[in-house]
Amino acid sequence: MEATIEKISEKSIKDKIIDFIQEEVPDHMNSFFYCMGATPLVLFMVAAATGVLMTFYYIPYSEKAYASVKAINSEIYLGWFIRGLHKVSVNLMIFTLFLHILRVFITRAYKAPGELKWLIGIGLFFTTLAMGFTGYSLVYDQVSYWGMTVVMNMAEEMPLFGPPLAYLLRGGADVSEITLLRLYDLHTKLLPMLLILLIGGHIIAVRVLGFAKMEEAEGKHLFYPEHAMKVGLIAVGLLIVMVNLVMIFPPTIGQMANPAEVASNVAPPWYFSAVYKWITIAPRQPALFGILIFSAVFAFYPYIDRFLTQRGFTMGRINMAIGASAILTFAILTLWNIIL
Amino acid sequence: MGVINDDVSRRKFLSSAFMAVGLGFGLGAFGLRFLQFLSPKVKEKRFEEILVGTVNELSKSDAMPMEIAGSKLLLLKTDAGLVAFSRKCTDLGCLVSWDKARQQFICPCHQGVYDRNGKNIAGPPPRPLDRFQIVTKGENIYVRLKA
Ligand code: FES
Numbered sequence: 001m002e003a004t005i006e007k008i009s010e011k012s013i014k015d016k017i018i019d020f021i022q023e024e025v026p027d028h029m030n031s032f033f034y035c036m037g038a039t040p041l042v043l044f045m046v047a048a049a050t051g052v053l054m055t056f057y058y059i060p061y062s063e064k065a066y067a068s069v070k071a072i073n074s075e076i077y078l079g080w081f082i083r084g085l086h087k088v089s090v091n092l093m094i095f096t097l098f099l100h101i102l103r104v105f106i107t108r109a110y111k112a113p114g115e116l117k118w119l120i121g122i123g124l125f126f127t128t129l130a131m132g133f134t135g136y137s138l139v140y141d142q143v144s145y146w147g148m149t150v151v152m153n154m155a156e157e158m159p160l161f162g163p164p165l166a167y168l169l170r171g172g173a174d175v176s177e178i179t180l181l182r183l184y185d186l187h188t189k190l191l192p193m194l195l196i197l198l199i200g201g202h203i204i205a206v207r208v209l210g211f212a213k214m215e216e217a218e219g220k221h222l223f224y225p226e227h228a229m230k231v232g233l234i235a236v237g238l239l240i241v242m243v244n245l246v247m248i249f250p251p252t253i254g255q256m257a258n259p260a261e262v263a264s265n266v267a268p269p270w271y272f273s274a275v276y277k278w279i280t281i282a283p284r285q286p287a288l289f290g291i292l293i294f295s296a297v298f299a300f301y302p303y304i305d306r307f308l309t310q311r312g313f314t315m316g317r318i319n320m321a322i323g324a325s326a327i328l329t330f331a332i333l334t335l336w337n338i339i340l
Numbered sequence: 341m342g343v344i345n346d347d348v349s350r351r352k353f354l355s356s357a358f359m360a361v362g363l364g365f366g367l368g369a370f371g372l373r374f375l376q377f378l379s380p381k382v383k384e385k386r387f388e389e390i391l392v393g394t395v396n397e398l399s400k401s402d403a404m405p406m407e408i409a410g411s412k413l414l415l416l417k418t419d420a421g422l423v424a425f426s427r428k429c430t431d432l433g434c435l436v437s438w439d440k441a442r443q444q445f446i447c448p449c450h451q452g453v454y455d456r457n458g459k460n461i462a463g464p465p466p467r468p469l470d471r472f473q474i475v476t477k478g479e480n481i482y483v484r485l486k487a
Contacts, residue, residue, distance in 0.1 A: 153432040
C-alpha cells in the first residue's frame, strides 16, 4: 500500500509533462473544422526549421542575395527541397490561418471571455503577413525590389507614424542595400521572436480562458492522448501533403531585381493579391484608409459584436453574412488580379 | 484600518512608485537611444547642375532615359520643348517608362498612365510627374537636381 502511494507521488517526467498539458477538450474539437489552430502551428515549425537552414547559405547583401538564393535553389544539395518546404509551409500556414480566423469569426468563438485570444491571434496574423512580405523581399528578384518600394511608400502614406516608420524600415529615403539588411533582420530575428511570443501567448490564453463553448451541451475528451494524437495525425498528413506539393511545384525564382526597369509581370503572392488589386482599382487615399479601417474593425471585432448584441442584433446571422461576403470579395479580387 | 495614518504603507507606496517612475524613465531613455541608433543618417544634398549633353546630341532622339546621382529621369521633347521628367511614379514610387507607340508614360505597378506632358490621366497617380529644371548654356544642356 505504501509503495503505491510512493509511486504516485514520484511521477515520472513524462507523467508530469502529461499532467501539465492535460486538459479536457470539448467534443466539437473532434471535427477538423475546429482544429485549424494547431495546423498553422505545425506549419510554423516546419517553416522555422527550413528557414534556419537557409540562413546558412543566404547572403543579405544586395549584390549577392539573388545569387545566393539561386545557389540554394539549384546548386546546394537538397536546397530546392528545403526552400520548397519553406515556401509551401508558409503558404499553407497563411491559408489555414485564414480558415481558422473564418471559423472563429462565424462561430463567434471570440465572445467574452475570449477577447484576448482574438486580439493575440490578430497580432499573430499580421506578424505572419509581415513575415510573408519580408521573406519575399529577401529573394531580391523583381517582385522583391518593386514590392519593397511600393510597400514602403504605402507605409509612408499612412498618417502620423507612417513617415518615420517607412524611414526606419528603409534605412533612408530610398530602398537600398541597407533596406535589404533591415528586412533580413526582421525576417530572421525580430519577427520570429515576436511570433513565438505571440504563439505562446495565444496558447496560454486558450488554456487559461478555456476553449470556446458551443451552444449545445456536449461531452468532453482528454487532451492527452486523444487530442494530442489527432494533432499528430494532422501533422503527419500535412508533411505528406507538403512533400508532394514541393515535388509537384518545385520552387522557382524570378528575374533578378533591376532598379532601372520594372518588369510588367510583377505580381505579389496570392495572399496579397486581393489587397494589391484593391490599391490598383481604388483611388490612393481612400484605398489606404479603407485598409486601415478594415484592419481596425477586424482587430476589435469582439467589442463591436458585444456593442451590437446589447442593442438587440442577432450577430450569428450578421457574421455569417459578413464572412460570406468577405470570402467572396477576397476571391473576386484575387482571381481578378491573377487572371487579368 | 487606519490607512490614513499608516506611514509604513505610504512610504512603501511612495518608494515603489518612485522605483516605477525611475525604471520607466530608464527604459524609455534606452528605447529612445536604440531608436536613434537605428534611424539612418540624413545626407545633406545640394542642388547641382549636371551636364547631360549638347543640343545637337539631344535632338537626335525624342526620348532619352538616364540615371544621374540616383535620380532616374527621362528627357523628352514635349509641346513646350525639352523637359526632364523624373521617372519616379507619383503614386507609390515605381518606375514609369515611355511608351513611344502610345505617346504615354506607363507605370506597370498599378497601371498608372501619364500623357506626353507628364499629366496623370489614368490609374492611381495623384499628380503629374515631377520635373527637373533644364539649363541651357550655349551648346550644352544641364539638368538641375539634388546630388
Ligand atoms: S506606383 Fe505607379 S501606379 Fe502605383
